[in-house]
Amino acid sequence: MMLGAENINQLFCGMPNGCEPAALLMGLHWKAEAATLDYGAFLAEMPIAADYNPYHGFGGDPADDVAGRFEAIFPEPLTKWANRYGRARNVSGADTAQLKDMLTEKNPIVTYVTVGFETPVSDDYAFGRALSNNHAVLLDGRCGELLHVSDPIDGAYWLPVARFEKAYNARHWAVELL
Structure with missing residues (x-):
């Protein structure tokens, strides 16, 4: 089964660090929510963390790549932002079988993985330890x-579950759009 969400390319839009908002907007659009917002307008409404902590909001600017900053937004503030437009829930901790069940219910899911589904690499930041090759x-x-992903960098494609789990299981972070 495939929902067929649109694909938003963050790099085409000039946002090297805009994967979480792109993935979220793809899912919201599929749910017919935030339908009047394009990626740029959606980014303008994104909660920004004044302390650059992705646990509080987006840690910087998705158009920038500043050394020492972690330009991303983690599941809890992403879920709160998503709930401005529709219904979402933080399902961090869910395993792949649970994610598949959510898809069966026709609920797209923003999942935190790694760029290119490569081996997770951690580093230390002001807010704590995080994956330096973070991606959503x-x-x-x-x-x-097989799982179908709409990837804000590499487009839409099918991926073996085992390869998905290699990156996803490092954190088990996900946000389901209801």
Whole structure:
């Protein structure tokens, strides 16, 4: 089953660090929410963390790449932001079987993985330890041992569950759009 969410390319839009908002907007649009907002307008409404802490909001500017900053937004503030437009819940801790069940319910899921689904690499930041190769994609389909992702960097494609888990299982972070 495949939902067929749109794909927003963050790099085409000049946002090297805009994966979480792109993945979220793809899912919201699929749910017919935030329909009047394009990616740029959506970013203008994004909660920014004054202390650059992604646990409080977006830690910087998605158009910038500043050494020592972690330009991202983590699940809790992303969920709060998503709930401005529709219904979302932080399902961090869910395993792949649970994610597949959510997809069966026709709920796209923003999942935190790594760029290119590579091996997770951690580093220390002012707010604590985090994956330096952090990335977020929208899960919008499943077929046997394949998951369909709409990736804000690499487009839409099918991915083996085992490869997805290599990156996802480092944190088990996800936000389901209800």
